[in-house]
Amino acid sequence: FSVLFIVFLGITVSLQFWLSSRQLRHVNKHRSEVPAEFKEKIGLDAHQKAADYTIAKTQFGLLSLFVSVLILLGFTLFGGLQLLAVSLYQWLGDGMIYQLSLIAGFALISGALDLPFDLYRQFVLEEKFGFNKMTLKLFLSDLMKGSLIGAAIGLPLVWVVITLMDKSGDLWWLYAWLVWTGFQLLMMLIFPTWIAPLFNKFTPLADDSLRARIEDLMQRVGFASSGLFVMDGSKRSAHGNAYFSGFGKTKRIVFFDTLIARLAPQEVEAVLAHELGHFKLKHIVKRMIVMFAVSLGFLALLGYLKQQVWFFTGLGVDPILFASSNNAMALILFMLTLPVFTFVLSPLTSISSRKHEFEADAFAVKHTNANDLVSALVKLYEDNASTLTPDPIHSAFYDSHPPASIRIAHLHQQ
Secondary structure (H helix, E strand, C coil): CCCHHHHHHHHHHHHHHHHHHHHHHHHHHHHCCCCCCCCCCCCCCHHHHHHHHHHHHHHHHHHHHHHHHHHHHHHHCCCHHHHHHHHHHHHHHHCCHHHHHHHHHHHHHHHHHHHHHHHHHHHHHHHCCEEECCHHHHHHHHHHHHHHHHHHHHHEEEHHHHHHHHHHHHHHHHHHHHHHHHHHHHHHHHHHHHHHCCCCCCEEEECCCHHHHHHHHHHHHHCCCCCCCEEEEHHEECCCCEECCCCCHHCCEEHHHHHHHHCHHHHHHHHHHHHHHHCCCCCHHHHHHHHHHHHHHHHHHHHHCCCHHHHHHHHCCCHHCCCCCCCCHHHHHHHHHHHHHHHHHHHHEEEEEEHHHHHHHHHHHHCCCHHHHHHHHHHHHCCCCCCCCCCCHHHHCCCCCHHHHHHHHHHHHH
């Protein structure tokens, strides 16, 4: 299994490096001229800023890729997880406390290794291109809140899953899947009203004319919401967005304050019509069904792998040392290695996502003006420094939305 893991890791890393190299060459090649269909809407300075931002992010991504491979190998074949497990086992002995400590210890080490990259991304890369609005104090506050919430929610969930792995026999993965599915639905219910306000301030939309316009749109498409809110996204970033969250009576529509400030009322309406299209066309439900089905398959696979000694030894862990305490280790190893074997399937996800984006655009055009959606998208591309000239193959692997030129050409045909 070690050989298979190394082969797939080599394929995945080589593919990612090749894709990034293509992206760098393609964006740099088209940096000097705005695509013809955008020349009247986006200036050369904005186009070049987007190209430079994309190049900088891609180069940073290559560095992150190199380091992440070293960390992955350090945890697995180079014995990092084995060392951590032995140390905790000698200290705590067998039992649930040891297993939860192994999960928590791995999470803390991973977070500490990621922290320098997160700081660079926020305070160097985003700062350089004018997107960072976050202070170091707010960054650390978010980090602390996120860690505490993650521990408060994650550790009990892990405890339940490990208990099922220990006590419920060969079909533990089915029971764990039911717990995981219920947890995901619960999070959708409580996130908008209980967790999100811990990080951002949500205020009711104050613009009466815009509110009336949006409420009329919701009535036309048959969408009921618990409220229209503006989120203070500008305290962290200059990027803009809009979304709706929750389900049932907790559904709420949220606009970033940066988006409200930038777009005209009819453009805001068009963007929201697109988002409502995802809901009305049941894209959210379809994605959830796929997610739940895939997670069931992966848990069934884990149910098989955790019983195989070669799964552990092939990844640098001797399971004999922890004969009755391998469940936490199995979860960690599975989480670490799964992306290595599944990255090549990324275009399948992109194809489905892009199909939904085209359908949501068509829905928006039925209920608003296509030109308003086009002008809104152009402003968002410019404000978010999204490149207008991505490499097609790189985009197929990484981008959930169609490239700007294809998407807008499709809208003009509506």
